[in-house]
Amino acid sequence: MTALLILFFTALAALFAGLSKNRKSVQTIALTGSLLALASVVAGPVRGWDDMYASMLMFNDYAMAFSAVAILSAALIFGLSGWGFRALTSTLGDNYGLILFSLCGALCMFSSTNLVMLFLGIEILSIPLYVLAGSRRDDLRSNEAALKYFLMGSFATGILLFGIALVYGSTGSFDFSAIGAAAAQGASMSGMLKAGVLLIVVGLSFKVSAAPFHFWAPDVYTGSPSLVTAFMATVVKTAGFAAFFTLFATAFAPVASVWTLPVSIIAGLTMTLANTTALFQDNFKRMMAYSSIAHAGYLLLAILSAENTSADRALMFYLLSYSIATIGVFAVYIVVSEQKEDDTFAAFNGLGKTHPFLAVALTVSVLSLAGVPPFPGFFGKYFLFTAVFDKYPALVVLAVINSAISIYYYFKVITAAWFQKGSESDAEVVLPGGIRLTVSMALVLTAVLSAAPYLAFTLFFRN
């Protein structure tokens, strides 16, 4: 709760600071606010204070752990924003404010124990994002992204809401545990409940961009400003999966027979389709969009293993390692692509020669995304796959084959950075201080998570 309040007031402060035309101060406010919020999350829940609105918001360990992941990602993105938002003038404060409001929505989703609160969280998260996607108003693709995202998002919201209504109708409650209790009694294994659960699966699949509901993602990711894309790929994904997980682990666990088959089909389809499509991309952000869809496929395995007590930790660690690596990749990308005005893989050509530091950071992040040991992405996959291996061995084998496929497109990045010759003007690419600092932070976090993966649990999970 403390973190939520800090973030909310930081957002307001950023909005007003935006009026002052002092660029530095807005970034400082956003960064300080998010770091304070992170500190309050790591410090742990405050009893009595963290159980609000008749238990519609519960800031328990689970919520705290995922809040930490989301706020950390946002803080890293704010670290990049000095450079990333350099073209913005009058809307600078709005951009920071919107990102922070969206983050507030994510926190509501983590801590929700009630379908209404969950729905509100999703909307608080999404609406600022529709605006952010279109924040480059003079760019056609940004406009397209915003419109597409908004239409698809509303569509998904409608389906989700319909599902919620049906679930409420059949169980008589919005509360997760009450729904679980009603469903467990069996009497309400009605068609209405089943239809409601399946509609919610579809609605959330839209939100986390799982196949076959993923078609919006590549266009939206490509069209949005790169920093917003990074935010969507990390914080929004974290929020979507954390909510997906709590809902299905508590409320819908008794009706698992209804949704396990559809979810496992969606998971298999998502990773396979995304990985094979990513192979053929030339545009880097499009490739990252498909890569993020592929990761959504792996993450769905966590939903399937919800009854396994270590599944929430596996999910948290995977999202943490994935977010850090994704931000690392985007950090290098925005510096290079915007200065070379090239959005294909070729933007990275010759990076190993001109900017070895960026090339190393890029390589480490990409290897982590690919799940190559000993980088954190490997441990993420390891935790996730062991949690489901007993019950779904075939899906794990499919996931492993998919990780192997992903090597090909991830290595296109490494190949470009180290083995392709760049052009003469590459040496002129400057490395802003804020980016250097953030990338170093991401590298340090990567190193720590490789050497001591359990540190993430001792820090963020208290029980």
Next chain:
Amino acid sequence: MSLSFILIPFVASALILLARPAATRQLALLATLANLAVTVYCFGCDYSQGMNCTFQAPWLPEAGFSFSLGMDGVTLLMLLLTNLVSPLIVYGSWSRSYENESRYYGLILLMIGALNGVFLATDGLLFYIFYELALIPIYFICAIWGGQDRIRITLKFFIYTFVGSLFMLLSLLYVYLQTPGGHSFAWSELVNVQLPAGTELWVMLGFFIAFAVKMPVFPLHTWQPDTYVAAPTGGTMLLSGIMLKMGTYGVIRWMMPLAPEAAHTLTPTFITLAIIGIVYASIIAVKQTDFKRLIAYSSIAHVGLIAAGIFAWNKAGLQGSLVQMLNHGINVVGLFYISDLIERRLGTRTLGDMGGIAKSAPVFATLFMIIMLGSVAVPLTNGFPGEFLLLNGVWNYNFWAGLAAGLTIIFGAVYMLRAYGLAMFGEPGEQTSGFADLNTQERIMLGAVSLLVIVLGFFPGFILNLTDSTVNRILGAVQL
């Protein structure tokens, strides 16, 4: 003690990569020699009771995964191979100047540390991590300093081996989930798991694919000749001298003990594949005109015999495979150095363009002859005891298999003598008449390899003693 095998190269590598000292080459050589000294020191420990010199630190204590190292006779032999061959590789690289030298030597040291880790790991997941970690530096070495078409070839190599080891990871995970209580990746826990016959077969196949790609065993060898040819000589030496032994070592340490029954049922298939590989690679080697490619194919043939000896799973076969792993490593490093030396002088590796080198370079001709004879396994060279024991082992398993595997000696003599004859004898051509004899650096390098060929040929008993008690223990514990 065992930790220093990993720490020394890693620290030296970090120093070289970050500080880029002027004496990069010397520092790299010093680090590998320090490792060799530690290896020699470890000869003194007692390995008859199992693992010695153990080291353990928690990595993921809740999941039963720890950074645990240990050594027995087999490990020691692999460490001897790595740390005897690595100074040769580093010193051999001195003959060429590489662009961004500090990166080159830094990556080589990183690779050596990871290789030592593979052989020392007594924890399944740690073994897997080092197994993959070794892949990253060699990928960069091949793709940055390699020859023609290197990017495509090295990516194929990377994907091939990475996919292979992912199957091993699946097998490891499966066995891990069957360990009692809170689960553990420790080798001693994993081998105690009794799997039902059906699943054991799958587990075994997961390991087999990973190791067979690495060795490589026919028909998973297609990445190998291209990669060996495209890689810079130092990379080729690392790949053929040490890295492929990760596969054979993995079979002895992990695959056979974890899934003995399943391995037993498939032994005929494996030995057949290994023998097909021997004959097939030998025939191709006979037809080669590119000297480097010829050595690459000869390497497939030699490793095929090592694999056949391991799969026969008797004392002669196992001892032979261990001796041969060491000696093949030494010989192949020598041969690749020779190929590189000729290429430096003549600018070509095509055997047809050579000829008559012996006239103008007698010292080179002599040392080349010694190393070549070692590779052909002439008695009193280091190749002989290993191949003899291996053939003996395969023979004990099955007469016909032994006979077919014996072809390797005949073919080996044919292609090596043919290559030697084409390169060294005959009338000197325009280019070869001015072939300069060895300089000091090259004399030291080839002299050291030749010395090892002769010494290990005369005194093979020293290696056999090193591994004897451990091989007995392994065979006693894993009976097929």
